[in-house]
Amino acid sequence: MQSRGKARFRGSEAANGLAMISPTALYATLLLAAPLVTIFLYSFWTDGYLTIVHEFTLQNYIDVWSNEAFRAVMLRSLGVSLAVTAVTVLTAFPVAYFVSFHVHPSKKSLWLFLITIPFWTSYLIRVFLWKVILGYNGVVNSGLMGLGITDEPVTFILYNVNSVIITLAHAYAPFAILPIFVALEKIDRSFLEAGRDLGESPFMTFIRVTLPLAMPGVISSVLIVFIPTIGDYVTPLLVGGPEGRMVANLIELSYKKLDNYPMGSAIAISAMGIVVAVSLLFLFLNRRYLKGGK
Amino acid sequence: MMKGGWFRVYTLGYLIFLYAPILLLPLFAFNDATVIAFPLSGATTKWFEKLWLEPELHRALKNSLIIASCSAVLATTLGIFASRASTRYSFPGKAGIMGMIMLPLVLPEIILAVALLAVMLGIGLPLSIFTVILGHVLVCTPFSIAILSAAFQSLDKSLEEAAYDLGETPISTFRLIILPLVMPGIISSLLITFTISLDEFIMAFFLAGNENTLPVYILGQFRFPQNVPVIMALGTILVCLSIALLATAEYFRRRGIAKTGGKDTGGFL
Structure with missing residues (x-):
């Protein structure tokens, strides 16, 4: 009797939850899943x-991948993304470490706020100003x-x-700092x-205790x-x-410009495929840190 | 040596790197030269005055404000549903559904933009401000959920149960108990999503058709070197506005967490 009551309660909880999430889920299905x-x-x-x-037909993919200029751009995008990721994460780690371990708890959210502000403001103008900083008569x-x-x-x-790597490393800095900070806070x-x-x-304590625990x-x-950088257009x-x-x-x-949607889609899907493959490989190589993560 | 020593020095250096472009912006906005380079050559406010004389800019601003307001309200509404569902209920397929909703946070925006463009042209929906709003809601909703989840998470479930015991219906409980407690989170979400939409470029670039938004207008102006100082002036105003919006949002976010008795874990994400 009691177990059936419990089951009914669970059923209604599941129904309530699904009903509650349905507007957002429907929106994402129609405007995200369907377009993809x-x-x-x-x-x-x-x-x-x-x-x-x-x-x-597979002709779009054959055309795209047999084009040497495309392969060069794709390879460069991948290289830039990997370089940006390495630079951003390595330079962000000490910042996250500082805020988590050396800042008074009451001041932590202020520091995080200071770090995130530039991320939300005038992306285009920030990129343009990097041109001024790095340029011929620049800073x-x-x-x-x-x-x-x-x-001279x-x-x-x-x-x-x-210049693309420097500018993107700047743009994605908070994205790199926040997840590391959250992991460090949990230690x-x-x-x-x-x-x-x-x-x-x-x-050695850092290498053998802190770092493995911060790996997630x-x-x-x-x-x-890594994933959004490969699709950056403005920089x-x-x-x-x-x-x-x-x-x-x-x-x-x-x-x-060319109004060739199938070709553009084949390029987009190819890029996504490569990003997903590299990400999965990376997750696979680091699987031991993610065990029991949830 | 102060606490943190070299880490503090490093982090301060990193902050200078983060703020470098924003700090340069006002220098060029007030600089009396058309070329955006050093050395500076005297102060002027004429670039700000020129902002009044650009009808195209005013139109773009109006479009951007409409888009940002609608996107903020819609994304926050969708965010309330999703974060309430994910923090309060357990239901089958939760991880998958939430994963799909949060996907725009990591997916390259250009892929989302071209996908939406293909669908909209496919079903014959003409490109306009409306199509940009549809795209921006998609991009803003995950941020809204990230903020609101923290607010809903720290809600004490017993408050809600007490209200039921006292005879309130689910709807009146939500209105009388839950809504006031998460209100600061909602305001914070509205402000942040407004700021994101105002600054979003790629979606607007693909989905606005013949209309301009501020970022699309700005990119267009970069092609004419003589117009760039005016853009620097515009940028200075936008940066000040964004910082004001974000600071207000941060204030409400913290107040919300304090109100529900939660612990501040810091940050929006």
Whole structure:
């Protein structure tokens, strides 16, 4: 009797929960899942004149992947994303560590707030200003020449892959800091004391206790930086120059300028496929840190 | 040595890196030269005055404000449903459904934008402000859920049970007990999603059709070097506005957590 009552309660709880989430779930199904399925289908169709030919073909993928220029852009995008991820996560870790371990608890949210502010403000203008910072008459060059380090402006930091990496590392910094911070906050401080009491040096305690426990945060940071970066459009456009173009610029070109949706979709799906494959590989390599994570 | 030592120095250096572009912005907005470069050449407010003379800018601003207001309200409404459902109930498929709803947080935005573009043209929906709102709601909802989940999470379930015992219906309990407690979270969510929508470029770039939003207008102006100082002036105003909105949102977020007796874990995400 009681168990049936319980079952009915659970049933009604599940029903309530599903009813409650249905508006949001419906929105996401119609405007997220359905469109993603649509471009997936598009990538197997062909662009006829003013119409789409609804016949299954792999021709778009063959065309795209046999194009050397495309492969170069795709490879560069992947390289830039990996570099941005490495730079961002490595430079973000000490910041997260500082806020979690050395800031008074009452001040932590203020520090996090300070770190997140630049992330929310005028993305386009921030990217443009990196051009000013890195440019020929820019801040960096004025500084270097003022200090007498170089005699003439250095040019390897604008309109190429380097400037794209610097600008993206700046844009995604808070995304990298926050997950690491959350993981560090969860570490029971008595583990660290135990490590010290057992005779480990502070450095070894960090390597053997703190770092493994922070790894779930590091892994989230890596994914949350790596996946969106590969699709960034504005940064390569403004600071990348011709040799810094990335896959998002190709997608835009196919969709807006060439009006070839199937081709654009094939590029987008290819890029997504690569991102997902690399992410899964990364998760697989780090699987031991994620056991019992939930 | 202060607490944290080298970590403090490093973090302060990192903050300078984070704030560098924002700190340069007002320098060029008030600089009396068309070229955005050093050395600076005297102060002027003429770039700000020129903002009044750009009808195209005013139109873009109006569009952006409409889009941001609608997106904030819709995304927060959808966020309330999802975060209430995920923090209060357990139901089958919860992880999968929440995963799908939160997906826009990590998915490259350009993929979302072209996917929506393909669907909208496919069903013959003309591109307009409305289609941008549809896209922005999608992008803003995960942020709203991240903020609101913290507010709903710290709710004491016994308050709700007490209300039922005292004869309130689920709806009146929600209105009288839950809503006032999570109100600061809701305000925080409205402000943050408004700020995100105001600054969002890719969706607007693909889905606005012939209309402009502020970011789309700004990118267009970058092609004309003589117009860039005016954009620096506009940017200065936008940055100040965003910081004011975010600071207010942060104030409400903290007040909400204090109100429900939760522990502040810090941060929006």
